[in-house]
Amino acid sequence: MEAKVYTEIRALFTEYLTEKKLRKTEERYAIFKEICAFPGHFDVCMLSDRLEQDNFHVSKATLYNTLDVLVDAGLVVRHQITVQPVQYELRIYADTHLHLVCTRCGGIRELRNSALKADMRNLKVSRFTPEYYCLYVYGLCSKCKFKLQRSGK
Amino acid sequence: MEAKVYTEIRALFTEYLTEKKLRKTEERYAIFKEICAFPGHFDVCMLSDRLEQDNFHVSKATLYNTLDVLVDAGLVVRHQITVQPVQYELRIYADTHLHLVCTRCGGIRELRNSALKADMRNLKVSRFTPEYYCLYVYGLCSKCKFKLQRSGK
DNA sequence: TTTACTGCAAATATTTTGCAATATC
DNA sequence: GATATTGCAAAATATTTGCAGTAAA
Numbered sequence: 001m002e003a004k005v006y007t008e009i010r011a012l013f014t015e016y017l018t019e020k021k022l023r024k025t026e027e028r029y030a031i032f033k034e035i036c037a038f039p040g041h042f043d044v045c046m047l048s049d050r051l052e053q054d055n056f057h058v059s060k061a062t063l064y065n066t067l068d069v070l071v072d073a074g075l076v077v078r079h080q081i082t083v084q085p086v087q088y089e090l091r092i093y094a095d096t097h098l099h100l101v102c103t104r105c106g107g108i109r110e111l112r113n114s115a116l117k118a119d120m121r122n123l124k125v126s127r128f129t130p131e132y133y134c135l136y137v138y139g140l141c142s143k144c145k146f147k148l149q150r151s152g153k
Numbered sequence: 154m155e156a157k158v159y160t161e162i163r164a165l166f167t168e169y170l171t172e173k174k175l176r177k178t179e180e181r182y183a184i185f186k187e188i189c190a191f192p193g194h195f196d197v198c199m200l201s202d203r204l205e206q207d208n209f210h211v212s213k214a215t216l217y218n219t220l221d222v223l224v225d226a227g228l229v230v231r232h233q234i235t236v237q238p239v240q241y242e243l244r245i246y247a248d249t250h251l252h253l254v255c256t257r258c259g260g261i262r263e264l265r266n267s268a269l270k271a272d273m274r275n276l277k278v279s280r281f282t283p284e285y286y287c288l289y290v291y292g293l294c295s296k297c298k299f300k301l302q303r304s305g306k
Numbered sequence: 307t308t309t310a311c312t313g314c315a316a317a318t319a320t321t322t323t324g325c326a327a328t329a330t331c
Numbered sequence: 332g333a334t335a336t337t338g339c340a341a342a343a344t345a346t347t348t349g350c351a352g353t354a355a356a
Contacts, residue, residue, distance in 0.1 A: 021335095023329080023330050023331070023334095025329075025335090027336080028336095044321085057338090058337085059337065059338040060321080060322095060339090061321095061322080061323085061338065062336075062338075065336080065337085071256070086321090100281050103224070111278060123290065125253060127294070127295040128262065129292045130253075130291070130292040131291050131293070132290075132291050133288065134289045134291070135287070135288045135289075137276065137278070137281075138285050139282045140282040175310080175311095176309095176355050177355075178310090178311065178312080179354095197346085211313085212312065212313040213345095214312070214313065214314080214347080215312055218311080239345085239346090
């Protein structure tokens with residue numbers, strides 16, 4: 001991620017914490033920084049591993065707490081694509097692509113589609129204030145389709 | 154659900170079981186029938202409760218197994234909107250609406266949008282065979298927006 | 307007759323919670 | 332100094348698995 005973008009969204013995080021009178025702890029910023037280092041999806045386990053690698057230990061309780069705060073702040077998106085674990089992604093990434101989910105192997109491919117994004121922006125709904133969108137397209141990836149054809153099922 | 158529609162999708166289920174050489178058990182059809190009685194989303198617990206009410210006991214293992222079969226058959230859609238439990242819905246319903254998910258209270262409202270459906274039908278993706286899609290619009294429902302405004306947060 | 311399917315119970319995995327200690331404001 | 336936040340461990344919850352018995356093909 002560009003340093004400029006990182007600085008911008010970090011400022012949004014600080015702004016949110018101030019506004020909600022939440023504390024600016026070292027743990028929260030360390031977790032936030034690590035999240036920004038992921039190029040795409042991640043789960044709690046991956047996040048925890050990365051933090052341990054950097055010798056910054058945080059408890060599971062704090063991880064979940066911080067993720068809740070970031071989701072509430074609108075900076076991180078929660079994806080429940082596979083049953084478990086829940087996957088997360090930076091909102092600035094999620095907004096620009098849709099997700100192709102293979103119903104056979106569970107693999108997820110991201111697809112940029114700015115036209116669709118524009119369509120979504122124009123969506124008007126009564127008694128509801130849209131914040132962001134997630135479009136999941138379920139189907140067969142090419143590998144699984146090939147396997148199914150070969151097995152004749 | 155209309156009797157005609159029920160008969161049609163039940164036939165599709167039978168066709169799928171035959172094609173995959175899976176067995177046509179009483180449990181599978183009882184579960185399928187109960188699913189068709191739900192007007193919208195349901196989870197494993199709700200499904201189990203309804204079956205018990207009708208004095209048809211099935212084990213959790215069978216419930217999960219049958220749901221997997223129905224999802225594989227493309228007759229039921231799996232929604233992972235809340236962390237747990239996983240929610241399901243008949244595919245014929247899911248295709249015709251998008252989901253408005255409140256980020257505050259978790260409430261889900263369904264919105265019919267046939268224009269969007271047409272857009273999705275036209276979606277072409279390389280090395281991927283789309284089967285169905287789910288569009289989740291996250292945001293604030295009117296109740297939560299009102300509460301937030303009153304609390305001044 | 308073969309073996310896929312079922313029920314039950316135990317195992318697994320993730321997320322949540324309670325509480326004492328700590329650090330932010 | 333008040334209290335939000337943290338870490339740890341235990342609890343809660345959903346889903347999966349192993350295995351013996353049952354029933355569909």
